[in-house]
Amino acid sequence: MSIARAYASEQRLATHKLHFFYGGRGPADICGESILRELVGWGDRIAYHPVISMPELDVAGIWRGKTGFVHEAVEAEFGSALNEHEIYFAGPPVMAQAVQLMLHRHKVPSSQIHFDQFY
Numbered sequence: 001m002s003i004a005r006a007y008a009s010e011q012r013l014a015t016h017k018l019h020f021f022y023g024g025r026g027p028a029d030i031c032g033e034s035i036l037r038e039l040v041g042w043g044d045r046i047a048y049h050p051v052i053s054m055p056e057l058d059v060a061g062i063w064r065g066k067t068g069f070v071h072e073a074v075e076a077e078f079g080s081a082l083n084e085h086e087i088y089f090a091g092p093p094v095m096a097q098a099v100q101l102m103l104h105r106h107k108v109p110s111s112q113i114h115f116d117q118f119y
């Protein structure tokens with residue numbers, strides 16, 4: 001969120017678009033959209049892409065978003081154009097490794113990849 005807030009406040013980035021992907025196991029794990037909606041550029045320069053990896057956790061049947069792993073959603077959205085973007089991500093080691101492998105397959109330069117792993 002701190003990166004999204006900084007992006008929204010930087011006038012020099014006004015011509016850039018931020019795609020914020022957020023992954024969780026089920027709908028109850030998904031958050032952040034309400035915070036992003038408050039930022040300058042929401043809907044125009046800021047897009048939110050929630051993804052759940054375990055649709056079977058949607059016992060209420062309310063989920064209408066993307067399913068699968070978050071790195072798969074990023075790859076489906078950008079594919080070979082990934083190397084044209086700065087990539088910032090954070091997550092547990094397994095997710096971080098999957099994202100790194102996917103970015104490596106698309107030849108994204110390491111200078112464009114910024115991440116934190118958390119446990």
